[in-house]
Amino acid sequence: MRKYIFCLAVFLLLVISACSVFTPPQPTSTPEPTLTATASQTPTLTPSPTLTHTPTLTPTPTSTITPTPTPAPTATPVGYYENREAGFNLIIPDKWKIEEEDEFGVTLVNNKGDIFFNWHSQMDTGEITLDGLIEQLKHETFQDMYVRISTREYPLSDDVVAEQAYMDLPTIEGTITVTLTVVRKNGMVYIGVLSASVVNTKIMASTFENLYASINLFHGQLFGLDPDETLFLAGYGTAGDDLDPALSSDSAQGFVGYLFSGLVRLDSSLQIVPDLAESWSVSSDGTVYTFKLKPGLKYSSGEAITADSFKKCWERAADPKTESTTVLTYLGDIQGVKEKMAGKANEISGVKVIDNQTLEVTLDGPKSYFLAKLTYPTSYVYDVKQAKDKPEKWLLDPKASGPYKVKKDHEGEAFVFERNNQYHTPPAIKYVAFLNVSSIAEIGLFKDGILDIVYISGEDAQQISKPEDPLHDNLRTTTSLCTTLIQVNNTQPPFDDVNVRRAFAQAIDRDELVRRFSNNINLPALNILPPAMPGFSNSVSASPFDPAAARQSLAASKYAGKMPDIILTISGYAGKPSDYINALVEMWKTGLNVNVKVEFIDPANFTTNLHSQHGHMVPYSWCADYPDPENFLDVLYHSDSNFNVAGYTNPEMDARLEKARVEIDPAKRIALYQEIEAELLKDGAAIPVQHTVNNVLVNERIEGFVVPALHSAFITALTINRKE
Numbered sequence: 127m128r129k130y131i132f133c134l135a136v137f138l139l140l141v142i143s144a145c146s147v148f149t150p151p152q153p154t155s156t157p158e159p160t161l162t163a164t165a166s167q168t169p170t171l172t173p174s175p176t177l178t179h180t181p182t183l184t185p186t187p188t189s190t191i192t193p194t195p196t197p198a199p200t201a202t203p204v205g206y207y208e209n210r211e212a213g214f215n216l217i218i219p220d221k222w223k224i225e226e227e228d229e230f231g232v233t234l235v236n237n238k239g240d241i242f243f244n245w246h247s248q249m250d251t252g253e254i255t256l257d258g259l260i261e262q263l264k265h266e267t268f269q270d271m272y273v274r275i276s277t278r279e280y281p282l283s284d285d286v287v288a289e290q291a292y293m294d295l296p297t298i299e300g301t302i303t304v305t306l307t308v309v310r311k312n313g314m315v316y317i318g319v320l321s322a323s324v325v326n327t328k329i330m331a332s333t334f335e336n337l338y339a340s341i342n343l344f345h346g347q348l349f350g351l352d353p354d355e356t357l358f359l360a361g362y363g364t365a366g367d368d369l370d371p372a373l374s375s376d377s378a379q380g381f382v383g384y385l386f387s388g389l390v391r392l393d394s395s396l397q398i399v400p401d402l403a404e405s406w407s408v409s410s411d412g413t414v415y416t417f418k419l420k421p422g423l424k425y426s427s428g429e430a431i432t433a434d435s436f437k438k439c440w441e442r443a444a445d446p447k448t449e450s451t452t453v454l455t456y457l458g459d460i461q462g463v464k465e466k467m468a469g470k471a472n473e474i475s476g477v478k479v480i481d482n483q484t485l486e487v488t489l490d491g492p493k494s495y496f497l498a499k500l501t502y503p504t505s506y507v508y509d510v511k512q513a514k515d516k517p518e519k520w521l522l523d524p525k526a527s528g529p530y531k532v533k534k535d536h537e538g539e540a541f542v543f544e545r546n547n548q549y550h551t552p553p554a555i556k557y558v559a560f561l562n563v564s565s566i567a568e569i570g571l572f573k574d575g576i577l578d579i580v581y582i583s584g585e586d587a588q589q590i591s592k593p594e595d596p597l598h599d600n601l602r603t604t605t606s607l608c609t610t611l612i613q614v615n616n617t618q619p620p621f622d623d624v625n626v627r628r629a630f631a632q633a634i635d636r637d638e639l640v641r642r643f644s645n646n647i648n649l650p651a652l653n654i655l656p657p658a659m660p661g662f663s664n665s666v667s668a669s670p671f672d673p674a675a676a677r678q679s680l681a682a683s684k685y686a687g688k689m690p691d692i693i694l695t696i697s698g699y700a701g702k703p704s705d706y707i708n709a710l711v712e713m714w715k716t717g718l719n720v721n722v723k724v725e726f727i728d729p730a731n732f733t734t735n736l737h738s739q740h741g742h743m744v745p746y747s748w749c750a751d752y753p754d755p756e757n758f759l760d761v762l763y764h765s766d767s768n769f770n771v772a773g774y775t776n777p778e779m780d781a782r783l784e785k786a787r788v789e790i791d792p793a794k795r796i797a798l799y800q801e802i803e804a805e806l807l808k809d810g811a812a813i814p815v816q817h818t819v820n821n822v823l824v825n826e827r828i829e830g831f832v833v834p835a836l837h838s839a840f841i842t843a844l845t846i847n848r849k850e
Contacts, residue, residue: 207232212247213314213346219333229350241322241330243337247346249576250315251567256289256308259317263293263306282341286311294324303327305334311343313574345575349540351557354848357828357841358578360568361541361560369521370513371506372443372450375733377751378503379834384530384543384558384841386506389417389436389485390497394832394840396753398497402431402507402527402550412492412790419483424548425525431507433485437477438510441466444474451734451768455761456504456751459493459787491788494795498752529553529842538562554845569823573597578825584647587821602822605649607656607750607836612710612743612813613762613772620690621742625683627810630743631669632676633717634710640816643706647821651814654758654803658835661755661799668807668814673717680718692722693741697729707745736771744772747818750836755799759783763811774811 205222208215211229218224218234222243225235231246248254256277264273273293280290288309295302300323307318320334327334347353368374374382378391389403400406404420423431443453444466457463461476476488489496499505509525523532529552530543543558563571569586571577573596582590590597612630620626636650649657652667669675680686692714696707703711703724711722727735736744748769750757760783761767765775782802789795806812824831830843 217340244319313576356557371503382503387528388506415487417485426531427525432482433479495754580823584644588645602833604833608818610747615772620685623683629679631813649817695741
């Protein structure tokens with residue numbers, strides 16, 4: 127929005143400069159104006175110019191029959207202008223010309239150069255209002271000079287009512303009238319600016335009326351993209367690290383998953399399926415994996431992807447200079463990764479290139495979840511030479527190995543991907559555009575047909591789930607593989623006492639939190655593992671809400687009667703905590719009579735920063751990256767894990783987790799993780815709060831969408847049902 131406001135301000139400054147040097151023509155008599163800028167008057171509009179006409183039909187006779195007349199081509203009206211990208215057409219007045227145009231709109235000027243008209247459009251995020259434009263122009267463009275303003279409603283030719291304001295600005299050469307028009311339709315906001323002297327405003331009144339009356343609004347092609355070829359999603363911009371597989375902490379459903387691919391991936395039912403690998407085999411002891419690549423693999427640039435490409439990428443991720451925060455979590459089971467990361471080896475000893483299409487990977491033990499870890503972006507393949515040669519620029523246009531490549535980054539507005547035809551199975555949808563819109567505007571843009579898929583809150587889902595809601599049939603829901611927890615530091619007093627940890631768990635009313643902050647859409651959590659995760663068991667449970675038991679637990683601790691202030695570390699900037707955090711703090715105050723202070727940490731690199739700065743507890747939401755209990759229990763609670771954000775430390779627990787890692791028998795392995803979860807909850811390592819539910823609105827034109835329980839890449843399965 128700021129870009130357009132800036133352009134509008136510059137445009138008006140140019141207009142004012144131009145108007146201050148010309149001498150307005152002085153007619154022999156000054157006619158009464160057709161337009162009077164009052165708030166109540168409804169103008170009398172002259173008829174809209176006819177955009178098409180039906181020509182006279184002349185049949186061509188033959189000696190035997192009289193054929194059905196064939197109409198001549200429809201004539202294009204004189205001055206007809208259409209901007210398909212911006213979503214409008216109009217009739218340019220006689221002797222006016224186009225001064226400038228782009229995909230957002232057009233600027234017209236009369237033959238004398240003293241009347242300017244600009245009409246442009248953009249997505250309607252709700253940020254632009256007529257009053258807001260007036261205030262901004264008064265202060266930034268007119269420099270708080272005296273401006274006389276009047277407003278009114280103005281019906282355009284296609285039965286859309288616009289808001290219009292007249293701003294009379296006195297200058298040395300005479301008063302300028304600036305007419306601002308704002309109209310909303312089809313999820314777009316259209317802004318018009320007409321600037322002329324007061325005299326010209328009176329003389330050209332009927333011309334101006336005809337110009338406005340000729341405007342027709344329709345669904346535009348955002349950023350020049352054909353809607354029948356484009357999936358429109360909500361996005362929030364991107365940073366370089368988000369697209370670098372070695373550095374990204376995003377999932378396969380994020381931008382990095384569109385650009386790059388790995389050996390395997392998860393399908394919509396969370397099964398591991400081949401991606402760039404054609405097949406694989408596992409040694410009898412479960413430690414050696416041999417991957418065969420699909421033949422003819424190429425980057426979007428046309429260069430070959432080989433087994434050596436994977437080796438180079440993994441070694442770049444494990445290079446300590448790269449500073450990857452995910453490589454040990456997702457590739458650390460491979461022999462030699464830890465040594466490479468510690469700077470003790472030049473290569474990863476457990477990765478061998480047999481030939482161009484064969485990669486052999488040796489693990490430090492049998493790890494049945496290893497393939498699942500390879501679905502995470504850390505293992506994806508990209509051109510390492512490009513990354514090293516252009517470290518600051520390569521992600522602006524990387525050689526993609528995934529289903530899409532970068533088409534264009536419209537800074538601050540949209541990030542657009544284009545189908546990678548070199549991918550082994552190019553997706554059906556040609557473009558994916560992530561529109562930079564606020565979460566507040568997303569449902570409105572979905573209703574207007576701009577956005578195709580929108581994740582919504584529990585509160586919105588509760589309303590939309592009602593049969594009478596117009597979006598009811600668009601709603602899809604599923605329980606996610608996500609849990610919101612309070613992570614606990616058991617090494618810092620007073621939380622070094624298990625009774626204190628247990629007391630804080632017993633003082634949380636999960637039902638109340640779910641009711642207040644998700645309208646009972648999410649589920650109260652007494653487990654670390656979410657219900658859809660293998661290994662979930664109702665027999666494993668944290669301490670339920672019990673205020674009396676909470677006070678008894680605290681009284682049984684060695685800190686009874688001498689509790690210090692407790693520090694809760696959250697993501698954000700200094701200021702007022704969220705209502706959710708305030709509710710937690712109040713529950714602990716009411717139930718235990720303890721003071722909990724909130725400490726903020728910069729959201730950028732929040733997880734990394736927590737290792738050097740955290741208090742007694744950390745609210746933390748964790749969504750599985752692959753459907754295995756190891757991804758929760760080992761990743762969050764092993765002492766050496768990068769995602770053990772609160773610093774929970776228990777050598778006995780570390781030994782249990784390490785044992786579960788190498789258990790080959792599936793039933794025994796699940797039983798081990800259930801025992802581990804029960805012990806973690808008994809020890810107060812974490813306080814589960816809620817399991818989240820994914821609520822998604824899906825446009826009827828999108829086919830093949832399955833609500834993912836976790837953030838896996840779903841895009842390749844989608845198609846667009848094109849309108850005939």
